[in-house]
Amino acid sequence: MHGLINRSIECFVRDIYGLDQWQQIAAASEIGFDSFEPLLVYEDELTARVLDAAALNLGKPVEIILEDLGTYLVSHPNVQSLSRLLRFGGETFTDFLHSLADIQDRARMAVPELEMPMLSLRSHIYGNFTLYCSDGYPGIGHVLVGMLRAMADEYGALVLLEHLGGKSEVEAISVQVMETRFSEGSIFKLGRADA
Amino acid sequence: MHNRPAENHVSSLSVRALDQLMPMHLIISATGHIVRAGPTLAKMMPEIQFSGARLLEIFELQNPPTADSMTDLYAVAGQALRLRFRRSPNTQLKGIIVELPETNGLLLNLSFGISVIEAVQKFNLTISDFAPTELVVEMLYLVEAKSAVMNESRNLNLRLQGARIAAEEQAFTDTLTGLKNRRALEHILGVAAAQHRPFALMQIDLDFFKDVNDTMGHAAGDHVLQHVSSTLVQATRSDDTVARIGGDEFVLVIDNQVDKRALNDLGLRIIRRLEEPVFFKGDPCEISASIGVSFSSDYSCVDPSEMLADADAALYDSKNKGRAQVTLATPYVATRRAANG
Numbered sequence: 001m002h003g004l005i006n007r008s009i010e011c012f013v014r015d016i017y018g019l020d021q022w023q024q025i026a027a028a029s030e031i032g033f034d035s036f037e038p039l040l041v042y043e044d045e046l047t048a049r050v051l052d053a054a055a056l057n058l059g060k061p062v063e064i065i066l067e068d069l070g071t072y073l074v075s076h077p078n079v080q081s082l083s084r085l086l087r088f089g090g091e092t093f094t095d096f097l098h099s100l101a102d103i104q105d106r107a108r109m110a111v112p113e114l115e116m117p118m119l120s121l122r123s124h125i126y127g128n129f130t131l132y133c134s135d136g137y138p139g140i141g142h143v144l145v146g147m148l149r150a151m152a153d154e155y156g157a158l159v160l161l162e163h164l165g166g167k168s169e170v171e172a173i174s175v176q177v178m179e180t181r182f183s184e185g186s187i188f189k190l191g192r193a194d195a
Numbered sequence: 196m197h198n199r200p201a202e203n204h205v206s207s208l209s210v211r212a213l214d215q216l217m218p219m220h221l222i223i224s225a226t227g228h229i230v231r232a233g234p235t236l237a238k239m240m241p242e243i244q245f246s247g248a249r250l251l252e253i254f255e256l257q258n259p260p261t262a263d264s265m266t267d268l269y270a271v272a273g274q275a276l277r278l279r280f281r282r283s284p285n286t287q288l289k290g291i292i293v294e295l296p297e298t299n300g301l302l303l304n305l306s307f308g309i310s311v312i313e314a315v316q317k318f319n320l321t322i323s324d325f326a327p328t329e330l331v332v333e334m335l336y337l338v339e340a341k342s343a344v345m346n347e348s349r350n351l352n353l354r355l356q357g358a359r360i361a362a363e364e365q366a367f368t369d370t371l372t373g374l375k376n377r378r379a380l381e382h383i384l385g386v387a388a389a390q391h392r393p394f395a396l397m398q399i400d401l402d403f404f405k406d407v408n409d410t411m412g413h414a415a416g417d418h419v420l421q422h423v424s425s426t427l428v429q430a431t432r433s434d435d436t437v438a439r440i441g442g443d444e445f446v447l448v449i450d451n452q453v454d455k456r457a458l459n460d461l462g463l464r465i466i467r468r469l470e471e472p473v474f475f476k477g478d479p480c481e482i483s484a485s486i487g488v489s490f491s492s493d494y495s496c497v498d499p500s501e502m503l504a505d506a507d508a509a510l511y512d513s514k515n516k517g518r519a520q521v522t523l524a525t526p527y528v529a530t531r532r533a534a535n536g
Contacts, residue, residue, distance in 0.1 A: 038351070091322040109336075191319070192316065192339065
């Protein structure tokens, strides 16, 4: 698993639960260090150990931790760059949903060795979608649910999300867009404020 | 002159369609005045009243540089143009002009070249200010993603640099000679003292080394130091320690040997070998050495720094007695120091 992903799990635990919790989790998972390098690639198995240790230490199921991680990645002030990058995907939440099909290409453009799951969107009537997620780390669908929920807030859309479970390595998420302009959302300008 | 076969023309576009396809377009009349401007241009420069103004009053055509009349503008139709706003912030633009046969006017479509990164910031532009077919948004995504990655990469380099410096500080080896350094020596002496093993400490200071350095240069000095190192290693057993603790100061830890006569002989043997001239680029470098030795068996409680100080005091006795000598730290010196300390 790419260091960027491991590192985001680390930052999530640190920023939400504190440094002590992270150090305990790092020690319990016996990864042999207490901080991931974001630009190195690690064995997938390390990620599984960290997540299992996190579930045990934090007393929450892995699925909930993954969903919270997704929300954190988009909405926490310490990681604003990701929500900005995702918003380049489109002007409205629906455009953004469709842009998820390009996520592998977008990730590869930024970091060639970063492997993202393959996402495909099926549109149904009345603003209903199913997002299929394959070739990903098991449970990645839960991260997506958390991210989509936070992105809907960003766009000011009113959305119902449900992880439909997965079979044979494909996870499905139901996305119901009730209203695209439910709230103001946050304004996305192409130029960075700090540039 | 504009009567062209019908199949070469498509039906005229609505202004709404023009705005969607080319949000940075300008329609120019046959007199060279702007008839309308696309919505993104209007948003960028709200203080400019585009319609009715002369095109070349608002824009400077930089390449090709000749245009100052409507005839010139017809002449550059179809070419890649470089323009810029005459008004601050003088944003650079790329453009292309095509003729509008029905009105004898022109259509100028503009785009940011590489200035887009600055422009989106300056003019607060959003995704909807660009045609969906333009690659501007993808380009900006890429710039931002790459700068985030570069930032991580810079951080990684800083951490690696820090780790390298820390590793160097923790190193036990003298880089010039490959001998142990002072840090290693302290570690070894600490272990030897803790294990109550008998050992002798021989402190060696080169004589006349400064002359070699001063008259023959640092390269010659380094050559001599390397030669001294190999001499010391050859003169000792593999269990002994040879350390360089300063410019021309060396310390030997002779393990399991506290026989004074044997150590005196070893010291003299080392001095004799060091006095054999070393050649650097054909010239002889002549040095000698002064030596002081202390013995762990002279102390009831072995303190490495005390032993080093006593060996050093004995070494200075050797220097004072005219150099190239071995002085053994006497139990008397050791006891006196203990009494004073």
